[in-house]
């Protein structure tokens with residue numbers, strides 16, 4: 279069997295496409311897993327997107343906990359003779375997959391950017407050394423656990439006529455000693471930097487949150503309207519929500535134009551934007567690393583350069 | 597409070613070059629350093645020890661030269677180190693079985709701290725794998741930790757939400773870069789750390805089976821060439837040239 283699990287519906291659907299391909303090659307079937315409350319319409323949707331079977335694991339669990347979910351998946355894997363487990367690569371998905379692999383003593387590949395069968399073995403590619411290399415890794419044992427980030431695979435076309443089984447089972451797991459004491463939602467504006475065609479990005483060169491207006495103004499005239507940022511702006515200063523954070527530990531982007539203002543260009547930032555089309559850097563330090571990763575650069579104070587650039591682009595675009 | 601910090605020696609990726617003839621990254625000759633976030637892990641351990649007493653053990657699977665890196669962590673304030681030489685072609689299953697085997701051998705620990713991820717491999721796999729092997733509760737991506745007598749409280753930053761977890765000991769926690777600012781050891785601390793012990797343990801001395809589950813079959817370099825047209829100042833003229841170039845490149849539409 280090929281198992282697919284993610285808390286995110288979109289990711290599950292994307293993974294189902296790959297799972298279907300793998301199932302064909304390995305001559306087996308796909309199972310999508312839903313943990314928590316029953317949701318027949320969701321199960322039906324997963325079938326329309328390629329699941330041969332949906333396993334609805336009913337549990338009274340209010341919240342996700344890695345220990346309990348890993349236990350649940352462990353049981354399913356053993357009951358279904360699973361060869362491959364595909365898990366959505368968000369933070370919970372990564373820690374869940376790794377824990378599961380640890381307790382089953384099996385292989386696990388995190389953040390795969392491709393998955394295929396080579397020489398009869400499950401093989402996956404992942405980015406290593408902050409984007410400087412792609413490592414091709416092959417499982418020599420089963421089952422194989424792989425996590426895949428969003429947008430790596432496209433969903434297959436939806437087929438509402440597809441038939442599949444929906445099976446309901448009671449979750450079996452051991453209760454974890456840990457408890458979820460609090461959940462605080464963070465504000466989000468529904469921004470999707472991954473899909474943006476033009477991104478104006480800022481870093482620690484910004485002195486105040488209010489100055490983000492300069493970045494906003496430029497993004498506005500570029501009709502891209504999408505703002506990105508380095509890790510410290512989102513994670514330390516919290517001037518922008520996480521969805522704007524670009525880099526190794528943030529979002530990977532590939533706009534046709536990426537403008538970096540007041541960003542030093544550390545390798546971990548570059549890892550998130552190296553696939554961009556044209557890169558422009560603005561930095562007051564002529565030796566800043568970012569210039570090595572840029573097509574065009576202006577050495578100067580972003581507080582002067584950004585307004586000038588905004589005006590000049592406005593004039594050019596008419 | 598007895599704390600084990602898992603820390604890794606990594607190559608300095610910012611210096612990494614790609615060999616154009618083989619299209620492989622050049623790994624030899626690069627400077628080595630402590631995986632950045634593992635310094636945050638040690639810093640957090642020191643803070644906890646300062647408030648609660650106890651001992652901090654740094655655990656590393658790495659080549660002999662990793663001792664130099666471990667000394668930096670001892671200078672920061674960790675008490676002792678354990679270094680284990682890696683077997684050939686080590687994968688995550690082998691690595692974490694070794695780490696878990698060593699942890700079992702260290703008597704009486706309350707807390708294991710790992711980094712969120714290593715800068716070279718960046719998978720975040722080690723922490724939760726160890727927790728899975730040892731059947732311990734895990735709290736990953738912690739941006740804030742509060743240690744109480746019989747439980748730990750930690751905030752996990754998941755991007756769209758912050759989840760606060762509580763767990764009794766022993767527990768495994770992985771920390772983010774934002775949790776603290778690692779201290780720079782003073783000259784005195786560097787000198788006095790020379791007398792802190794770093795033990796060499798062998799895999800044979802651990803009761804573990806070390807078997808590879810994943811094999812790296814290829815490593816392909818990725819290089820991106822950029823034009824690198826840099827204007828030395830922000831004169832009207834330069835700004836205009838930049839805008840004209842962007843228009844020519846077809847990105848102003």
Ligand SMILES: Cc1cc2nc3c(=O)[nH]c(=O)nc-3n(C[C@H](O)[C@H](O)[C@H](O)COP(=O)(O)OP(=O)(O)OC[C@H]3O[C@@H](n4cnc5c(N)ncnc54)[C@H](O)[C@@H]3O)c2cc1C
Pocket residue numbers: 480481482483484507508509510511523524525526527528529539540541542543544545546547550560561562563566578579580581632633713714715773
């Ligand atoms: C494991 C790991 C993962 C990481 N993941 C990420 C990630 O996903 N994304 C990320 O961005 N970082 C990440 N980092 C952090 C990264 O290493 C850098 O610390 C970070 O990118 C630096 O952010 P910055 O460029 O905004 O700040 P700084 O490095 O402080 O740079 C600020 C820049 O602004 C310039 N400047 C200052 N004032 C002005 C002015 N008035 N006009 C013009 N220029 C000015 C300065 O010359 C400097 O170059 C990660 C680190 C680690 C260890």
Ligand SMILES: Nc1ncnc2c1ncn2[C@@H]1O[C@H](COP(=O)(O)O)[C@@H](O)[C@H]1O
Pocket residue numbers: 601602603604605631633634637655656657658691695709710711712713714717718719720721722723
């Ligand atoms: N060789 C190693 N020795 C000790 N600890 C390690 C080693 N590799 C990784 N770790 C720990 O695991 C964390 C995550 O690494 P990774 O899973 O490679 O992203 C690191 O921050 C360290 O705390």
